[in-house]
Amino acid sequence: MIGTNPRRAAASVAAALLLAGCGNTASPAQTSPSDAVTGGITVLAAASLTDAFQAIATDFERAHPGTEVTFSFGSSATLATQINQGAPADVFAAANEPTMRTVTDAGAAQHPQIFVTNTLEIAVPRSNPGNITGLADFADPAKKIAVCAPQVPCGAAAQRVFAHAGVTARPDTLESDVKALLQKVQLDEVDAALVYHTDVVAAGDAVEGITFAAARTAVNRYPIATLTGAPNPGGAAAFVDHVLSPLGQARLDKAGFARP
Amino acid sequence: MPTPIPWLLALPALAGLSFLVLPLLGLLIRAPWSNAWQVITDDEALLALRLSLITATVAMVLAVLLGVPLAWLLARSDLPAMGWLRAVITVPLVLPPVVGGVALFTVLGRSGLLGWPLYQLTGFAFPFTPYAVVLAQTFVALPFLILSVEGALRAADRRYEDAAATLGARPLTIFSRVTLPLIGPGVAAGAVLAWARALGEFGATITFAGNFPGTTRTMPLQVYLALETDPSAALMLSVLLLAVSVLVLVLLRDRWVNRW
Numbered sequence: 001m002i003g004t005n006p007r008r009a010a011a012s013v014a015a016a017l018l019l020a021g022c023g024n025t026a027s028p029a030q031t032s033p034s035d036a037v038t039g040g041i042t043v044l045a046a047a048s049l050t051d052a053f054q055a056i057a058t059d060f061e062r063a064h065p066g067t068e069v070t071f072s073f074g075s076s077a078t079l080a081t082q083i084n085q086g087a088p089a090d091v092f093a094a095a096n097e098p099t100m101r102t103v104t105d106a107g108a109a110q111h112p113q114i115f116v117t118n119t120l121e122i123a124v125p126r127s128n129p130g131n132i133t134g135l136a137d138f139a140d141p142a143k144k145i146a147v148c149a150p151q152v153p154c155g156a157a158a159q160r161v162f163a164h165a166g167v168t169a170r171p172d173t174l175e176s177d178v179k180a181l182l183q184k185v186q187l188d189e190v191d192a193a194l195v196y197h198t199d200v201v202a203a204g205d206a207v208e209g210i211t212f213a214a215a216r217t218a219v220n221r222y223p224i225a226t227l228t229g230a231p232n233p234g235g236a237a238a239f240v241d242h243v244l245s246p247l248g249q250a251r252l253d254k255a256g257f258a259r260p
Numbered sequence: 261m262p263t264p265i266p267w268l269l270a271l272p273a274l275a276g277l278s279f280l281v282l283p284l285l286g287l288l289i290r291a292p293w294s295n296a297w298q299v300i301t302d303d304e305a306l307l308a309l310r311l312s313l314i315t316a317t318v319a320m321v322l323a324v325l326l327g328v329p330l331a332w333l334l335a336r337s338d339l340p341a342m343g344w345l346r347a348v349i350t351v352p353l354v355l356p357p358v359v360g361g362v363a364l365f366t367v368l369g370r371s372g373l374l375g376w377p378l379y380q381l382t383g384f385a386f387p388f389t390p391y392a393v394v395l396a397q398t399f400v401a402l403p404f405l406i407l408s409v410e411g412a413l414r415a416a417d418r419r420y421e422d423a424a425a426t427l428g429a430r431p432l433t434i435f436s437r438v439t440l441p442l443i444g445p446g447v448a449a450g451a452v453l454a455w456a457r458a459l460g461e462f463g464a465t466i467t468f469a470g471n472f473p474g475t476t477r478t479m480p481l482q483v484y485l486a487l488e489t490d491p492s493a494a495l496m497l498s499v500l501l502l503a504v505s506v507l508v509l510v511l512l513r514d515r516w517v518n519r520w
Binding site: 075077078081144146149151152171172173174175176180183184187188189 | 362365369370371385387388466467470471472473476477481484485486487488489491
């Protein structure tokens, strides 16, 4: 299971910060190419990356004065459509590989790299009003159950784990994104929803997570790539490097993502 | 004799018309007509269309039943707080519908102010039922009806009501026998606006009612979901929704114009 120990994550952030600091003072020659990185960088990223990427952008802007990272967070499929329609952006980070493939197939991005993975987890309201214990409860028609629609990535993943666990889910609603699921859990309107581990981490105290074995069968791999039409290709490459760096990975660890 | 049209009016009128019509034209041109039949005879699409037509019509009736008396109160009574009341009534117009959906949860959700006692007593909760769809649609459509009817009431000649009163008619008789026939076209226009707004309702519905085929997935939700996987089918579904609504409006308009 992808349990994140907050203390371990904090320690790795500190270690990475230390390393980054050492790098800057010890070898000034190495920083000179990055000093050329400047200007605005537009990053389109899957909504689940919101918190981690904002922290990463703060680190990045500190490491590269004169840069300004602007985000557009949303459904990966919507962002991919915007990119293929010519949206001016530098970097794309998607929540799954098929979505990235629609962009690379259109020639709008090249050489995507997998930078994190994410697994499904059961989210219940803090008091667990439905007494949910595991995936089998999703078959109980008496419980209010929310999952993603099969047409969107989180729904496709949900179908895979249900099939693997032999559970015939009886959902009351098929939402079009994870945030909509999580909102209904936070408002105590559903007994359980199938979301990502990172969503449970981001929701804090309002939501409790329950892990289950079948989650292993549907791991989402997140690719990141610079866009071929990037107005700021230097900045785009530097941002992708930063996400893949130990410091970037530490921020992603803290948000609950796992290493690929 | 036809009124001559001054070009100072004709030019902006033409610009306004193009602004409204060209995007619709774009939709029609881009829609994949080759598989139109397949898209619009799809079981899920027809289910969504049926649900949309039923819920929007019920929402319109509710809006008329609740909105006409409220509009009368706004136009005819001279209570001191009327300015505030009018401002409160227009709030759903400026409120992002998704926020409207959350607001409905806080009152009518299973842990809402009124929803909680209802759920405890009967085990019934509005969210994820067609009733929730109607409530969400009524919430956003009601202000359109109220503003339209209030305008008609203010424009109506009050001397007819005064005459009826001097002849001894009681206030309720005056309202039903004199006022209502006078403002008929205003009520009709308001009802059409409310119906159209209910038919297109998306944000409050997807938040408060959820999204399940046959129970809460209305046509706009179906279109939104189709955008994730098959954008061209989404265009075709939008065209279907447009065609049905225009057809209904034209048929009704002919009736009403003949009657009033």
